[in-house]
Amino acid sequence: MSTEILGVLFMFMLTLLLAIPFGKYIARVYNGDKTITDFMAPIERAIYRICGIDSHKEMNWKQHMAALLCINMIWFFGAMIILTTQGSLPLNPDGNPSMSYHLAFNTAISFLVNCNLQHYSGETGVTYFSQLTVMTFLHFVSAATGMAALVVVFRAFRDKTTTSLGNFFRYFLLSCTRILLPVAIVVATILAFRGVPASFAGKDQIISMEGDTVNVSRGPAAGMIAIKHLGTNGGGWFGVNSAHPLENPDYVTNITEMVAQVLIPVAMIFAFGYFIKRKKLSWTIFAVMTAGFLMLVIPTIYYEIHGNPEITKMGIDQSLGSMEGKEIRFGSAASAYWAIITTVISTGSVNSMHDSLTPMSGTMTLLAMMINAFYGGCGVGILNYFIFLVITVFIAGLMVGRTPEMFGRKVEAREVKIAIMIALLHPFIILVPTAMAAFGITSNPDLGWLNNPGFHGFSEMLYEYTSSAANNGSGFEGLGDNTVWWNISCGFVLIFGRYLPIIGPVAIAGILASKKYIPESSGTLKIDSITFSITTFAVILIIAALAFFPALVLGPLAEYFSH
Amino acid sequence: MKTAFKQSFALTVILIVLFAFVYPLTISFIALLSPGKGNGVKLSKNEKVIGYENIGQKFYSDRYFQGRPSAVDYNAAGSAGSNKGTTNPDYLKTVKERIDTFLVHNPEVKRENIPADLVTASASGLDPDISPDAAYIQIKRIGKVRNLSEEQLNVLVGQQIERPLFGLFGPSKVNVLKLNLALDNLSHK
Known part of the structure; x- marks a missing residue:
C-alpha cells in the first residue's frame, strides 16, 4: 500500500513541476511573445488567409461571445448530422448503427460543451468516422473554446480602461496549434508505445487459452485518448473509459493520462499571473484551490484504501482496499486520486467505476463537481472561480464599508447581479431536474432506470445531473440513461451549464475593463492577501456546498450513516 | 454576422x-x-495467437490460475463494470457466493486469507491482472491438479510478479495470461 501512496504523491509533484513553466509558456503564447513553437506561425497565417480572418481585429466582449456561439452552433449541427447517419458513412469496420435522434442530440451537445457524458458505449455505439470527426475534433475545439474565453478575461485585466479585448479567432487558433496539438502528439506517442491501439484495424477474433472465441475491439484510440485528457474532455474510446486495459494499459500510462488532464487547468492559474503581471495572485488562487482539492482527495483515498466495510464483515482480506469496480494495475489509492482529479477539473474520464465507490468517496466526487472551481476545466475552471472572486470582493467590501474594487475597477450592482445569477444557476439546474426525475421514478418504478436500490439509487440520478451541469461527464454508470428523458433533459442541463458560466464572467470582465481605472492605494482591498483568500474559501463553501447539502444528505450521506 | x-x-x-x-x-x-x-500486443503459444497481453481472459478450469470476476464475462467487445453500490444487498449476496465457491474449489484456504480482488468485479470486466496474494493462494489447488510441487509453483509466481514502477510507485501485480502460459510450459517440461 505504501508504494501506492508514493505513486499518488509522485503524480501530484510531477504535475506542479510541469504546470508552472507551462503556465509561463501559455502566457507568452497569448501575449504574442517569442516561443519555441513559432514555426507554426506560417500555418496559422495560411489558415487566417483561407478563412478571411483578420487576426489583428480587436473585439469587445459582445463580439467575442457572438463569434464563440456562432462557431459552436456550426459544430453542433455538423455533429448531429454525422451521428444520425454514421451507420452508412465510411470507416465503420465493426458495422455499428446510426444513433437515434435523442441519443445523437445528447452526444453532440455533450461533446460540444466539453462534458462528454456518454449515454452510448464506445465499442458498439459509434463508428471510427464519428470517433474522429465528432469526438476527437470536438475534444480539441471545445477545449480551445474555453481557453479562448478565459484569455478574454485575462486581457480585460491586463490593460487599463479598454473595450478592445483581442481577437477571438486568434486566441482560439493559438490554443489549438500552440498548446493542445503539440502536447497531444507527445502524450499520444507515449500511450502508443505503452500498448494503446492506434491503427485503423477493426475488431480482432482470437481463441483464448481455454478455447473460447473472443472478439477484441480496437481502433485509432491513442490520439483521441491523449486529447481527451489534455482538453479535460473525458469522453473515452471504449465503454469503460480509462479503466479499459487498452485505453490505459499500465501505471506509466495512468501517470501520463493523469498529469495530462491536470496540466492545463493548473498551468492556466500561473498563466493568469504572468499575463497580468501579478504572480502573487496566481499563488494565492492556487493555494485556495489546492486546499479545497486536498479537503476532497484525502478522505476519498482514506475510505477507498480501507476497503468496503460490508465485505470486511464477511471476514476476508481487504488489504488491497475496496476493489469492486477497480483495476489491479492502478490499485485503490491511485483510483481514488483519479476519482477526485477527474471531478474537480471537469474531465470526467474514469479509471474506476464511481458507482462502486464507498459512500463517503461518492460524496466527495459529487461535492467536487458541485463546487466545480478547484482547478476546474480547461479555461472554464478559472472563469468559475472568478465568479466567486467577484462575490467575495462584494461581501468583503460590505464588511469593511468601502466601495468594492477589483483590479482597479469599481464592482457595482450590475456585475454582482450577474455573478450571483451564475452562482445560483448551478444548484438550480442540478436540483430541479433531480427532483423531477426522483418524482418520476417513485411514481412509476417500472421505468427501471436504477441499478441500485434505496439511497444509492437517488445518488445515481443526482450524480447524472451534477455531472451534466458541471460539464464533467463521469457517471454513476449503473443508471440506465439512454432513454428519451435522460438524453433530452441532460442535453438542456449541459447547454445551460456551459454557455451561461462562460458568458457571465466574460461579461463582467468586459464591463469592468471599460470602467475608469483607479490606481491602487492604501484603501484598496488586496485580493492577493491571505485574509482575502480565506474569505474566498469560506464563500465558496457557503454558496456551493451548502446549497447542495440537503441533496447530499438524501443520497450518499444517508447511505453512509445507515450502514 | x-x-x-x-x-x-x-x-x-x-x-x-x-x-x-x-x-x-x-x-x-x-x-x-x-x-x-x-x-495491441499479442501473446502466442506454439506460434498460435492465444490472446492480447492487456486483455484479461476467462479461466474457469481448476488447472489454471483464475482472474478476477467480470461483470461482462470477459467480453472484449463490450467492456463494463458491475456498477453495484458497495452497500447493495444483492451485490453483497453475490460476493458471499463468490467466497463460498472459491472455498469449495480451494478447500485448504482459510477464509481470512482470500484477497478482495478475487471476489470483486473489476472496472473494465477485462482486468488482465491479479494481486500477487491472489496468485499465491491458488498454488495448493493447482499443485494438486497438475502434480507440481508447491516450491516450483512459488518460484513460478515469484518470477511473474511485476513490481511497482522504479520499485517505488504503484501496486505489484501478476498478469494472469502470462502466468498461465508459463504454467503450461512448466507442466510440459
Missing part, C-alpha cells in the same frame, strides 16, 4: 481535416514503430 458565419465555417472545415484526419494518421504512423505496431 454573415462574415462571422463564413469565417467560422471555413475554420471548422480546416480544423476537421487537421484534427480528425491528419492528427490521428500521424499517431498511427508513429505507432508503427511501437511494439504491436499500434494493433
